[in-house]
Amino acid sequence: MNVTTQGRRAIEYHYPDEHTVIRCILPPEDERDRHPDESLLKTTYRYNTAGELTEVILPGDETLTFSRDEAGREVLRHSNRGFACEQGWNAASQLVTQRAGFFPEETTWGGLLPSLVREYRYDSAGNVSAVTSREDYGRETRREYRLDRNGHVTAVTASGTGLGYGEGDESYGYDSCGYLKAQSAGRHRISEETDQYAGGHRLKQAGNTQYDYDAAGRMVSRTKHRDGYRPETERFRWDSRDQLTGYCSAQGEQWEYRHDASGRRTEKRCDRKKIRFTYLWDGDSIAEIREYRDDELYSVRHQVFNGFELISQQFSRVRQPHPSVAPQWVTRTNHAVSDPTGRPLMLFNSEGKTVWRPGQTSLWGLALSLPADTDDPDPRGELDAEADPGLLYAGQWRDGESGLCYNRFRYYEPETGMYLVSDPLGLLGGEQTYRYVPNPLGWIDQYGLAGCPRALARAMKRANRNLAKSAGYMNRAWYKFKGSAAHHIVAWDDPRALGARKILEKYGIHIDSAENGIFLKHVDPNSLQPGSYHRVIHTNKYYADVEARLADAAKANGKQGVLDELDAIRDDLLFNRLIY
Structure with a gap:
């Protein structure tokens, strides 16, 4: 047995044989009396001799089984309660089809009843060139991608009945170093400017937004200018290890962030709202998020990953369906389906019904909204808001207070495709020290260090x-x-x-x-x-x-x-x- 301690919390790892790992998460000791029905989170992982995941047994004894072809590629993922996801591959081991939904045990017409069907096409260089998505109620969306000779996406052409408000074609321009210099996505427009970047490729101006940095190259303020309104300035505070410790919104809302000795964020809080989140880590992935309101535990989000890809999530909180019924701790289990880069596409319940899909975003993760008279997100996004896993790209947790995404080592801004601080690896992580990745359709950077194809x-x-x-x-x-x-x-x-x-x-x-x-x-x-x-x-x-x-x-x-x-x-x- 191996025990990893993080503050007042601990994760136990048991190894009954060479192909099995059992992860056990105990509730905090000081909360066990207040929530006696909150159970131990015991997750069992089983692997084959090649180190590939073959089975996950979740708390509550729900099982996910992974079937692979002779090349080790996952072709079927299914639960013992009805959810299933089929995947097809081409000769180059590129994902070409995904079908996810309900898989009945007995049926006369046969096979999977999909709520999601995705088809991928690739160019001769192996880059994604088109994606077709068909969802419930006949919604179909097709996106075609045009790339330049450097592998950067320069245009996105969108069509189909599944397009929401604010969605449509997108276009992007890049400078000689691969940084975004122009973009058009929804209502978001940034025209090409010759003085967009300062020394060291620090972004200083993007459209109507101005950025300022300290001497260490860390973004300390973000000011948005709108005609007829006063400038709105947000401020960021950093420690000596380039970790974000404080954020102040334009309205004066203060958020505080804490980290452990390994630099992982363990807590964020806003005293004005009396909200606090704590994070328990399994290596470099978050295993559990606990939300507190008015100093009382409100919810627990247990997440299970295979590498950087979310495969399942369990959301628990105290519910009282009727005044005559005593409050009880209720858990909902959902399973994720992700694109080839690990970005969540949908969450399904145990029976294969869609419970959550992300709001509409641009190529670089910018949220696309309704027409100009409202700031509400696309209503097709969240079927069950509580099921939202909080992820943008692989390894990125969205922060609603700032609009940023937290990576293991840095913060990402979807509006510009940039990080707020330079790469902790310096030039060892690449020459583009503030850039996310060259192409988010085929690259990932789950740690905020260096992209990986x-x-x-x-x-x-x-x-x-x-x-x-x-x-x-x-x-x-x-x-x-x-x-x-x-x-x-x-x-x-x-x-x-x-x-x-x-x-x-x-x-x-x-x-x-x-x-x-x-x-x-x-x-x-x-x-x-x-x-x-x-x-x-x-x-x-x-x-x-x-x-x-x-x-x-x-x-x-x-x-x-x-x-x-x-x-x-x-x-x-x-x-x-x-x-x-």
Whole structure:
């Protein structure tokens, strides 16, 4: 047994065998007398020999089972009470179809009764080029994406009966460093401006909004100007570790934030509203959120993730359906369906009925509203407001008070696609230190550190599974442990890797192929992943060394020489030989 303590809370981990992990969350000791019917949150995870999730048993004995094809791709996820999600893949292991809803145990007409059907199309470079979504009541929406040569989305064309108020076509422009310089989405317009960014790529002006920073490059104020109105200024307060400790709205509403020794946010509160939220972490994912109103426990939100993807949520609070009935602790279990990047698309109850869908947002997460005479969100968004998991992109929790999204290490602003502080990794996390990711349709940044393409991780997992099947063993470098991230040996976009990329292109080796990948430790110091840290190898020496070694190998033995040298570099990283 392993116990992780966080303040007054603890999570227990039990390992009955090599393929099973049991996570137990106990209520705080000082609240057990006041809420005696609040139960232990016991979640059981089961994995196969390749480390892939095969079963989750939730508190209340509801079971989710995951079925996979020979390549290890999830093709069916279903509960023992009716919910199911089918997924289809193409030969390149790209998700092409999703069908989610009710799966009856006995039926004469057969199969899944979907409330959600999604279809994905890709271009020759592997980027998402179109998504068609069909939902309940015949609503259908189709979005087509146009990309530039750098893989940035420049236009979104939307059509269909499912479009809500404020939705429609979108357009985006980028500067030479990949930062947004112009955008049009719904009522939100930012025209191209030559002085939009200050030194260090700090955003200083976006439309009618002005941004100010302190000497450490942290955003300290955001001022919105509207014709005929006084400027509205919001203020941000930071500590010496670049952690947000305070926020003051334009109306003077104060919010305070606390963090643990690992830098994870453990509490946020507003004394004026008498609201407080506490967070319990499972590694780098939030396992439980407790909400207090007037110093009394109001609700508990228990979330279960597979990596960065939300798979299930249990929301509990005291309910009294009738004055003649005693109040009791009631729990509702919902299951999530996410897009290829882990962004939640819908939540379903145990029987496969839709209970929540997100409000309409732009490509970069900006909320799209009703016509100009109202600020209310699209009413199609929340069927059950309490079911809202509070997530935008993978690893991002929305803060309603500020409109920002909290990552593990930073805060993201959907209006501009930017972080409020520079990358904690500095240039080791990439040259665009304030940018989110190059393309949110295919990239994720669940920690707020460095973006990661999902295609590379899938390719390595598939290659390892094929290796195990054909040879009876697996490559340690392609095995993903908790706390690790997919790393390109030859970087996909850094200009310092241009020469090495040309060598791969010459011999037809795809940048996202398993041959060009390795899983490395990312942020978790307790990760069992062997080898170097993902965050320390982006150095001039590393890029120069990789290019020189590949060039020599190509000269000596062509494509096979390049493949052999990629394998040798992978071993150097795996066994922490300093080539960086």
